[in-house]
Amino acid sequence: MNESYMGTSEQLCRLKVLIVEDDFINMEFLVEILRLYVAELFRATNGQEAIDMTLNQSSSIDLILMxxxxxxxxxxxxxxxxxxxxxxxxxxxxxxxxxxxxxxxILQAGFDGYISKPIDEKLLIQTILNVL
Known part of the structure; x- marks a missing residue:
């Protein structure tokens, strides 16, 4: 785990995160970053899959990266x-x-946070912490 986030590990280590991404490379990049911090990762490749997974596992998912x-x-x-x-x-x-x-x-459309690609690991983690 990145040393600069050791103090946040308790807050992040219990999270179950759904990553919604249609691009394989972007998905794998996010998985590689987040697997170091969070308890469990779910994957969806389009909006409908995200809805289905969220409705079926709404009590299990703590955060969505859409x-x-x-x-x-x-x-x-x-x-x-x-x-x-x-x-x-x-x-x-x-x-x-x-x-x-x-x-x-994006924020007016009901999202709680925003991060632009290419994704910066530190900014991603900070954005997650900000919306929790």
Whole structure:
């Protein structure tokens, strides 16, 4: 574990995180980072899978990292649907859309946090801690 996050390990080590990402390389990158910090990782490759997993395991998932641009159903629609079911699981958008306008739009759409790609490990961990 990265020494700079040793003090946060208690807070993170119990987390069960759903990563929603359609790109294999991005998924594996996030898994490699998060497996060092969290208790369990779930994977979904599109918004519909994320909804299904969240509704079926809502008591098990503590945090969702949601890609914005995905096939079949994007992150906006998936997040909106999750929120319509009354689930208040923190959802962090992870996206290549990096302008201030994009960030504002994402946060207004019901996401609890935002991180732009390429993902920086320290910023990711800090963003997770900020939304918990």
């Amino acid at each position: 890609d914005i641009k995905m096939p079949f159903m994007d992150g906006f629609e998936a997040t909106n649907t999750i929120r319509q079911h009354g689930l208040n699981i923190p959802i962090i958008a992870q996206t290549a859309y990096a302008t201030e306008f994009d960030k504002k739009r």
